[in-house]
Amino acid sequence: MSSKTFKLAALAGDGIGPEVMREAIKVLRAVEKRFSLQFDITEAPVGWAGIDAAGKALPDTTLELCRKSDSILFGSVGLPDRDPTIPKEERPERAALLRLRKEFSLFANLRPVKLYKQLAHACPLSLERQGNGIDVLVVRELTGGMYFGQPKKTEQVSPGVMRAIDTMVYTTPEIERIAHVAFKAAQLRRKKVTSIDKANVLENGVLWRDVVTTVSKHYPDVALEHMFVDNGAMQLMLKPTQFDVMLCENMFGDILSDEAAALAGSLGMLPSASLGATNGNQTFGFYEPAGGTAPDIAGKNLANPIAQILSVALMLRYSFGLNDAANAIDDAVTKAIASGLRTGDIYSAADATAKKVGTREMGDAIAAGV
Numbered sequence: 001m002s003s004k005t006f007k008l009a010a011l012a013g014d015g016i017g018p019e020v021m022r023e024a025i026k027v028l029r030a031v032e033k034r035f036s037l038q039f040d041i042t043e044a045p046v047g048w049a050g051i052d053a054a055g056k057a058l059p060d061t062t063l064e065l066c067r068k069s070d071s072i073l074f075g076s077v078g079l080p081d082r083d084p085t086i087p088k089e090e091r092p093e094r095a096a097l098l099r100l101r102k103e104f105s106l107f108a109n110l111r112p113v114k115l116y117k118q119l120a121h122a123c124p125l126s127l128e129r130q131g132n133g134i135d136v137l138v139v140r141e142l143t144g145g146m147y148f149g150q151p152k153k154t155e156q157v158s159p160g161v162m163r164a165i166d167t168m169v170y171t172t173p174e175i176e177r178i179a180h181v182a183f184k185a186a187q188l189r190r191k192k193v194t195s196i197d198k199a200n201v202l203e204n205g206v207l208w209r210d211v212v213t214t215v216s217k218h219y220p221d222v223a224l225e226h227m228f229v230d231n232g233a234m235q236l237m238l239k240p241t242q243f244d245v246m247l248c249e250n251m252f253g254d255i256l257s258d259e260a261a262a263l264a265g266s267l268g269m270l271p272s273a274s275l276g277a278t279n280g281n282q283t284f285g286f287y288e289p290a291g292g293t294a295p296d297i298a299g300k301n302l303a304n305p306i307a308q309i310l311s312v313a314l315m316l317r318y319s320f321g322l323n324d325a326a327n328a329i330d331d332a333v334t335k336a337i338a339s340g341l342r343t344g345d346i347y348s349a350a351d352a353t354a355k356k357v358g359t360r361e362m363g364d365a366i367a368a369g370v
């Protein structure tokens with residue numbers, strides 16, 4: 001029981017965003033009741049909804065709301081068919097999403113990938129490789145490494161010959177803070193961290209490995225192993241059940257988190273968290289489904305709300321330390337799937353126990369199961 005009121009900004013965005021956000025808030029309200037919590041949820045427009053409401057993908061009032069909130073629950077933004085004349089930097093993907101990531105210095109990206117045994121048919125791996133279930137958390141450093149290092153440029157070296165330069169750079173504190181996130185996350189899971197690097201070739205890899213090893217001493221209850229990134233990519237396909245938390249620098253995490261995501265069978269099952277600063281026992285976070293606005297199915301009660309609902313569970317766990325409430329959501333999702341409920345993206349006609357339902361029915365079932 002907590003007497004604190006958690007202040008949340010709920011930015012549904014475009015496409016299926018409002019539909020799946022509605023179900024996530026429904027589940028949050030169920031959790032609030034069951035665990036006697038208080039959430040002050042304010043909804044605000046973002047993306048094309050922001051452009052329509054206030055002329056900007058991230059209206060000033062929406063940004064102000066986020067600044068006053070303890071965390072942001074985000075849907076998704078972007079509609080490829082809307083006004084192509086709007087310049088790239090004003091389009092929602094950049095003007096809203098990238099701006100918010102920067103504004104709140106979100107340095108840690110968490111992407112859990114869980115394959116429910118009832119959805120084995122949606123996974124590209126054989127049943128044998130799926131073992132007793134795949135459950136991996138990719139922790140990716142989000143603000144450093146090759147994507148941001150300087151110098152970063154393309155230059156002419158001689159007539160007809162260009163040279164492109166990207167710089168991979170990490171400092172000890174950058175590695176330390178993401179390593180702490182990974183070890184703390186592992187403590188809430190199966191207590192194993194696999195740190196991914198390329199220490200056999202890259203200076204960055206050697207430093208990464210040293211710093212992660214040093215940080216691991218603070219977490220004697222968590223097992224640490226190191227793995228080269230090329231082997232990590234291969235092992236994800238060969239034996240994904242060996243992984244609990246995979247700790248990656250920015251580019252390796254970008255690639256491996258998408259590779260791991262393919263194992264869950266549908267984008268509609270994949271939540272994500274991006275974490276910023278910690279203040280006392282609370283961490284500012286930005287929680288969103290891994291998928292986009294799915295314009296092909298928007299407004300038809302077809303979208304899978306589970307990714308958005310599981311994003312709420314991540315928020316409760318990683319921003320507010322409300323592990324029981326987060327577990328209750330995870331369990332309610334497991335129950336809904338075990339009972340045979342399926343949105344179209346995870347439905348298989350070959351499964352005689354499966355019942356195809358819409359976004360709203362799936363949300364109702366999960367809220368009722370909390």
Ligand code: NAD
Nearest residue numbers: 076077078079080267268291292293294296297303304345
């Ligand atoms: P998408 O993720 O929106 O859709 C890809 C496929 O996955 C579609 O067939 C879609 O129907 C399906 N899908 C996605 N989420 C689903 C769900 N919850 N339930 C059922 N099916 C689901 O990717 P896209 O089509 O390449 O992009 C559409 C728009 O979304 C673009 O404007 C893109 O820029 C934007 N986008 C935004 C974000 C974000 O806001 N974080 C992320 C990715 C893409």
